[in-house]
Amino acid sequence: MAELRGELLGFIASPNADRFDGLALRVAQRQVETIEAYGRWVDHRGGFDHWTEVPWVPTEAFRRFDLCSESPQGTDTIFEPSGTTTGSPGRRRAPDMRLYEAAMDRPFVDAVLGGDASRKAWVSLIPESTELPTSSLSHMVSSLASRYADLEHSSWHLRRGGLDVERAAEALRATEGPTVVLATSFALLNLFDAWQGEDARLAQGSRLMLTGGFKGRSRTLDAADLERLIEARLGLPPEAIIGEYGMTEWTSQAYGHGVAPALQAPPWLRLRVIDPLTLQDVAPGQVGLVAAFDLLNLENVSAVLTSDLGSLDEQGRLRLHGRAPSARPRGCGLTALDWGTQA
Amino acid sequence: MSLLDLDRLDNEPGARLVAESRAMGFSEAVARRGLEAELQAWSAPGALERVREELTGVDPERYPQEVLIIGAATLPVSTLRACLMARLLGARVRLKPASGLDGLAHAIAATDDAITADCFSSTDPESLERALGSVETIVALGSDETLLSIQRRVQPHQTFVGYGHRVSAAHLSQPDPNELDDLAQDLLAWDGHGCLSPQVIWTDDAPEATGRAVLEAVARAEHHLPFTPRPEMAHAHFIAEALGAMGGKVLKSATCTLVLSDDPAFMPTPGGRLVHVLPDRGAPWRDLGETLSTLGQSRRSQASPSHETTRRCALGQMQRPPLDWPHDGHPNLLPMLRPAGSSSR
Numbered sequence: 001m002a003e004l005r006g007e008l009l010g011f012i013a014s015p016n017a018d019r020f021d022g023l024a025l026r027v028a029q030r031q032v033e034t035i036e037a038y039g040r041w042v043d044h045r046g047g048f049d050h051w052t053e054v055p056w057v058p059t060e061a062f063r064r065f066d067l068c069s070e071s072p073q074g075t076d077t078i079f080e081p082s083g084t085t086t087g088s089p090g091r092r093r094a095p096d097m098r099l100y101e102a103a104m105d106r107p108f109v110d111a112v113l114g115g116d117a118s119r120k121a122w123v124s125l126i127p128e129s130t131e132l133p134t135s136s137l138s139h140m141v142s143s144l145a146s147r148y149a150d151l152e153h154s155s156w157h158l159r160r161g162g163l164d165v166e167r168a169a170e171a172l173r174a175t176e177g178p179t180v181v182l183a184t185s186f187a188l189l190n191l192f193d194a195w196q197g198e199d200a201r202l203a204q205g206s207r208l209m210l211t212g213g214f215k216g217r218s219r220t221l222d223a224a225d226l227e228r229l230i231e232a233r234l235g236l237p238p239e240a241i242i243g244e245y246g247m248t249e250w251t252s253q254a255y256g257h258g259v260a261p262a263l264q265a266p267p268w269l270r271l272r273v274i275d276p277l278t279l280q281d282v283a284p285g286q287v288g289l290v291a292a293f294d295l296l297n298l299e300n301v302s303a304v305l306t307s308d309l310g311s312l313d314e315q316g317r318l319r320l321h322g323r324a325p326s327a328r329p330r331g332c333g334l335t336a337l338d339w340g341t342q343a
Numbered sequence: 344m345s346l347l348d349l350d351r352l353d354n355e356p357g358a359r360l361v362a363e364s365r366a367m368g369f370s371e372a373v374a375r376r377g378l379e380a381e382l383q384a385w386s387a388p389g390a391l392e393r394v395r396e397e398l399t400g401v402d403p404e405r406y407p408q409e410v411l412i413i414g415a416a417t418l419p420v421s422t423l424r425a426c427l428m429a430r431l432l433g434a435r436v437r438l439k440p441a442s443g444l445d446g447l448a449h450a451i452a453a454t455d456d457a458i459t460a461d462c463f464s465s466t467d468p469e470s471l472e473r474a475l476g477s478v479e480t481i482v483a484l485g486s487d488e489t490l491l492s493i494q495r496r497v498q499p500h501q502t503f504v505g506y507g508h509r510v511s512a513a514h515l516s517q518p519d520p521n522e523l524d525d526l527a528q529d530l531l532a533w534d535g536h537g538c539l540s541p542q543v544i545w546t547d548d549a550p551e552a553t554g555r556a557v558l559e560a561v562a563r564a565e566h567h568l569p570f571t572p573r574p575e576m577a578h579a580h581f582i583a584e585a586l587g588a589m590g591g592k593v594l595k596s597a598t599c600t601l602v603l604s605d606d607p608a609f610m611p612t613p614g615g616r617l618v619h620v621l622p623d624r625g626a627p628w629r630d631l632g633e634t635l636s637t638l639g640q641s642r643r644s645q646a647s648p649s650h651e652t653t654r655r656c657a658l659g660q661m662q663r664p665p666l667d668w669p670h671d672g673h674p675n676l677l678p679m680l681r682p683a684g685s686s687s688r
Contacts, residue, residue: 037589044588057589058582065589276577289578307578324578 001298004030005099008268008296012102015267024051024270024295027302034069037061038301056279056291056305059249068093069299079136081248092136092248092300099296100251104140105147107266111255112180112209112242113148121153123171125163125183125191126211128156136248137211141182149180158187165194172234173198178205181234184212185259189221192233201235208236210259211244223260230259245320249304251296254318262317268295271318273310287311287321352378359450364419366446369534370569374419377533380663381420385427390666394431397674405680407480407502410434411461413493414448415485416441418537421506425482426451426458428675437461439474441485472496480504480679504678506671509538509636510611511661512628515546515553518641518658523560525659529639530561530599531568532662536614538636539662543609545623545646550603554594554620561599570598570616579613587619633672637661 004026011019028051032042038057042048045055061067070076070093077094094100109117122145127135129142145154157168168191172181179202183191188210208230221229227238243261246253252269256262265271272281273288282288290310294302309321352361352375364374384390410429414422422438429436436458440448448460463470475481475493480502483493490505497503513526529541546553572580580600587593587602594601600617604610607627610619621627628635629649637654639661640646648655652672654664667675 041585041589044593056581056585058585060582061586061589064586275574276581277572277574279581305581325575 001030005096005298008099008298009102011268011295012099012106017267020267020270020295021051024054024293024302025049027051027295027298028054030298031069031301035067035301037065038067051293051303054293054303056274056303057301058305059247059307061301062091062249066091066093067301068095070095077139078134079139079248080134081136094251095299099298100139101143103252103266103268103296104144107253107255108144109148111264112207112244114205114207116205117148119148119150120178120180121175122149122180122182123154123168123175124156125158125168125181125187126156127158127160131156131159137184137246140246140253163187163190163194165191166196169195169197169200172200172202175200175202175206178203178207181206181208181236183208183210185210185221185226186212188230189226192229195233199233199235202240206234206236206240208234208241209244210241211246223258226259245318247304247306249297249300249306250292250294252292252294256317260319262313262315262319264317265292269293270295271310271312271316273312273318274305276324282311284312284314289324290318290320352382356450356453359453360419360423360447363444363447363450367419367444368571368573370571372568373531373534373570376568377418377420377662378423380532381423384663384666387666391431393667394428394675396667397676398432401677401680402683405683406432407434407478407679407681409437409478410480410482410679411437411439411474411478413439413481413483413485414441414444415483415489416444417484418533419447419451420533421484421537422447423451425484425506426455429480429482429679430455430457432676432679434480434679435459437474437478439463441465475501479681482506482679500682502679502681504673508634509671510543510609510631510634511539511541511637511639512543512545512609512631512635513541513639513658513661514623514628514644514646515544515548515641516623516643516645517547518556518643520560522641522658523556524563525657526557526639526641527560527564528659529661530557530616530618531564531570534570534614535612535616535618537662539664540614541618541639541661542612542614543619543621544601545607545621545628547623550605550620550622551592551594554592554601554603557620558594558596558599558601562596565596565598572615576613576615580615580617583612583617636671637664 032039042055048054077097079092126141127138129138132138155171157164230236238258241258243256244253245263252266254263254265256264270293272291274291275282276289287309290306290308292304307324309324310318312318351357360378361374365371412425426436426438438448438451438458439461442465445462448462452458452460461474475496481497482504483490484506487507490507494503584593584600591604598616602619604621607622607624609627609631628646633650633652635648635653638648639656639658641658654668
């Protein structure tokens with residue numbers, strides 16, 4: 001275990017695509033051997049010889065099972081998603097955060113900070129981890145802030161009690177130099193809906209990291225409208241917006257430019273789009289279910305099938321197309337059939 | 344009421360109903376079997392009279408002149424029955440189908456001049472308001488969320504009837520082979536969709552032994568009732584199968600998936616011939632209360648639902664409710680009447 005973790009840390013430090021297949025197979029084999037429920041699923045599906053054949057685990061399984069190879073300890077980090085609007089929350093128990101911490105920096109610095117790792121003022125509409133300790137997003141943002149934010153000139157505006165609209169707007173208007181704004185789409189839209197007074201004009205070089213989508217919320221906005229609103233309210237052009245895509249069940253994150261980004265995965269995360277019927281990869285451009293093999297999910301499960309719809313382009317970048325319908329109780333109707341045919 | 348003449352499905356307009364049911368993804372055999380069962384319910388001796396008994400002593404002035412049926416992606420037979428019940432009151436029917444099911448609405452409308460298909464987009468609030476505003480009685484079938492959103496728009500002078508979220512299950516106690524064959528018919532009817540289809544089989548035997556016996560019966564029946572998995576439900580099916588295998592065991596026939604578990608608590612399924620087989624420890628069906636629409640039981644089953652509205656029936660009859668079955672515990676005709684004292688005639 002320690003040896004494998006060491007190799008993965010080495011891979012993060014010096015990614016080598018040629019080593020991915022071998023590492024991925026060993027990681028998956030270890031997960032099958034050490035996570036009982038996962039082992040049963042793999043037995044049922046018939047085993048694998050290559051990481052691309054590893055049976056996917058739907059994110060819903062994290063709600064039902066403790067998919068962790070290690071016995072529970074009081075020091076474990078527990079992540080639960082906060083954004084889903086239906087069903088019981090997922091849960092990931094992470095006994096060791098070293099891979100998580102090691103992997104988050106470079107993709108963030110490259111994508112969000114444009115390679116400039118100097119400390120800047122941050123305005124966050126994502127709660128601090130002290131406010132929401134079970135949020136993997138809060139954990140990531142807080143951890144990154146400790147290394148890249150000018151903490152004296154940074155502020156956090158979303159708490160359990162809600163979004164402090166007035167202070168957030170004030171903070172955004174008061175910024176002077178290049179600033180990093182971090183928000184979920186939903187929180188940002190809430191801010192804009194309640195925004196009063198002058199618009200903010202963020203300095204050149206400012207960036208907005210946007211994540212989370214709307215996940216079935218009642219208030220949504222299409223990408224072009226949101227970009228226009230961001231430009232009007234914050235003075236940020238679309239090229240200053242960076243989309244982040246991650247989830248509680250993953251260790252890694254993908255990034256891309258714009259509100260509807262073409263997401264680029266880091267070398268240790270392989271994004272795939274699969275046909276829900278055949279579970280085979282679909283051709284570039286075709287929409288299917290987003291699946292990922294996260295090499296760094298060492299103590300959990302690496303082959304994760306999400307409920308997000310997406311498509312890959314020829315360069316392997318992912319575009320998201322909303323959420324796949326989920327199982328839900330039946331009325332006097334057709335269950336799955338009525339997913340696409342609401343009255 | 345010309346729909347009652349549909350005792351044959353080979354000619355128009357019955358053939359069109361079969362065709363539209365097939366267009367929804369059901370095989371010809373499944374569509375025919377389901378539609379025939381419904382038409383048999385309507386033509387059963389005394390069936391109409393038993394339903395009409397509800398109206399004994401009711402002032403005919405309270406009969407609605409026009410009823411809007413909103414079928415939010417229901418089984419063809421559910422929509423059909425709702426339309427016919429309104430027609431029993433002599434009402435004209437406007438049928439608003441779910442988006443994408445216009446063909447089914449037109450097929451039903453083709454059977455009776457007093458039924459009109461009213462097809463508009465579900466995201467068109469003006470059309471919905473217009474449709475709702477033009478009738479005295481609104482009958483809606485669908486998810487609880489859909490019913491609630493419609494009910495919010497109903498005016499105080501209008502009558503609203505909603506048929507929402509219900510589930511069904513079977514209980515086996517020492518079933519004989521014929522009963523297992525009957526249960527297989529329940530599992531395969533309408534491919535396991537609809538609120539009358541068993542989502543769970545509770546058993547007083549070991550789930551695996553029961554599951555294997557059920558699967559043998561299914562295997563005998565399924566080649567007569569073909570099934571093609573649909574992409575739109577594949578994800579939910581995959582999730583259910585994965586969770587089932589991770590928590591217990593999964594048995595599969597050519598078209599049917601049985602998820603076995605030692606936990607007796609009810610588990611919903613996405614349909615598509617995926618059913619849970621669970622131990623009956625602690626009478627778990629009682630936890631469902633009035634949500635349990637139908638409990639199919641083998642002859643030796645002593646299971647007793649907790650709510651009086653739950654229909655108890657023999658295996659093989661789960662998806663064949665009699666015409667006077669009180670749908671969701673309600674009479675069939677009385678809920679559609681205008682409030683006493685109101686009249687538009």
